[in-house]
Amino acid sequence: MHPEVDQYAFLVSPIHKMDPRLKILSLLIVAFSFAWLKTPFFSSIALLFSFSLIIISHLPLGFVIKRLGHIMLFLVPFFFFLPLTVPGETLFSFLRFHVTYQGLQLALLLFLKGIAIVLLIFPMLATQPFHYTIKAIEKLGMPIKLVWMLAFAYRYLFVALGELRNMRLNLRARGFVSKNNFFTLKILGNLVGTILIRSLERTERIQRAMIARGFNGKIEILNSFKAKRVDFFKALVILFIGLFISFGEFFWKR
Amino acid sequence: MHISDGVLSFPVIAAGYGVAIGITAFSLKKTKTEDIPKIAVMTSAFFVASLIHVPLGPTSVHLLLNGLVGILLGWAAFPSIFMALLLQALLFQFGGITSLGANACVMGIPALAMAWLFQKRHRFSFSRKDEIFSLIAGGGAVFLGAVMLALVLTLSGSQFITVAKLAIVAHIPIMIIEAFITLFIIKFLNKVRPEIIEGI
Structure with missing residues (x-):
């Protein structure tokens, strides 16, 4: 529905061809098993696996790297905090700070593990149009009320986004500049208030339109997914390698 | 107020x-099917509102508005926040799939607490109670959220205690901004459509 969201959903690759249900389920299980990792070494193997899935799915690396900026913003600061705050062997000290080996190792673990998990999201979600994703998670057992909320929120997200853009343009045309003062907070508060009221009014119209069309509280979603044997095979390969990495670490230490 | 993948330990994730699933199931039972479009459209409005950046000293912070979500949606605030976070994870591939449940609790439980608090204003009779309670709910939701964030981090590993303390301190200015933004939004809603807040 939105060009930017489904930008790379129509490429041709073994991952794109997979049944969305099996794709999402198998990659989700692997993502959660990666959350279990406890050593930087196995986390880097996990990272390698996630990265190879991106290569297989033909997603442009520039797109992936751009999207990684957000998680970097969260994970990179750990390299500054944790070596100073986690107690352990001191690697070196400066001023009154002690940089510990354990802290550095923990920051590295979080970084590698985090990136490994996020990289799995790309082959999982960017390789099919978004409405397929919603349909697939409905088939995987999400309650219909939630699926419906998700689908509606997605539909009206871009409407609200367009409104926000227009209002920002209006503010700029009237010479408004954000500053550190109460006036800015008041104007932004009014802006949010306007978005909320317009959304509420829109809801009332949608509700009336749905009742007029005979809405009875049920949501019908057409199901056209067909899992082929090769899809099961691909899912098994993903699960096998993914779980091999996370369980491998578990037994390695014994 | 958002924990990325890779940080939380497996028991905390589970x-x-x-x-999150427990509270969602409970609040969905209390929600009528006819109200789902309203909650969904409000969810997308809050999602977009959270993209607005407010200047804070030399940098800027984005709005959280979980106190306001609580005030306006009541019990439905929790699934609304849960779905907004899921949508964020699904649409932009920012990650946060494994930490989604914990993040929903960090933002959603304070929203429910503030929804409860805001409804208690009817017990008082002083004037301007809408304003005062919205100020408390807006700031309180962020403060409770920061405390929950610290709790989740600390439960994940004792190495995070210092980072958790820093996170609470870092949220204090955000708390003040959110308190006033929530106040101004409630004042605006009272001016334009007074029946919305009166009915809560």
Whole structure:
């Protein structure tokens, strides 16, 4: 529905061809098993696996790297905090700070593990149009009320986004500049208030339109997914390698 | 107020999802099917509102508005926040799939607490109670959220205690901004459509 969201959903690759249900389920299980990792070494193997899935799915690396900026913003600061705050062997000290080996190792673990998990999201979600994703998670057992909320929120997200853009343009045309003062907070508060009221009014119209069309509280979603044997095979390969990495670490230490 | 993948330990991830799914199931039972479009459209409005950046000293912070979500949606605030976070994870591939349950609790439980608090204003008779309670709810939601964030981090590993303390301190200015933004939004809603807040 939105060009930017489904930008790379129509490429041709073994991952794109997979049944969305099996794709999402198998990659989700692997993502959660990666959350279990406890050593930087196995986390880097996990990272390698996630990265190879991106290569297989033909997603442009520039797109992936751009999207990684957000998680970097969260994970990179750990390299500054944790070596100073986690107690352990001191690697070196400066001023009154002690940089510990354990802290550095923990920051590295979080970084590698985090990136490994996020990289799995790309082959999982960017390789099919978004409405397929919603349909697939409905088939995987999400309650219909939630699926419906998700689908509606997605539909009206871009409407609200367009409104926000227009209002920002209006503010700029009237010479408004954000500053550190109460006036800015008041104007932004009014802006949010306007978005909320317009959304509420829109809801009332949608509700009336749905009742007029005979809405009875049920949501019908057409199901056209067909899992082929090769899809099961691909899912098994993903699960096998993914779980091999996370369980491998578990037994390695014994 | 958002924990990325890779940070939380597995038991915390599982517990986060458990609590989030439990509260969602309970609040969905209380929600009528006819109200779902309203909650969904409000969810997208809050999602967009959270993209607005407010200047804070030399940098800027984005709005959280979980106190306001609580005030306006009541019990439905929790699934609304849960779905907004899921949508964020699904649409932009920012990640946060494994930490989604914990994040929903960190933002959603304070929203429910503030929804409860805001409804208690009817017990008082002083004037301007809408304003005062919205100020408290807006700031309180962020403060409770920061405390929950610290709790989740600390439960994940004792190495995070210092980072957790820093996170609470870092949220104090955000708390003040959110308190006033929530106040101004409630004042605006009272001016334009007074029946919305009166009915809560």
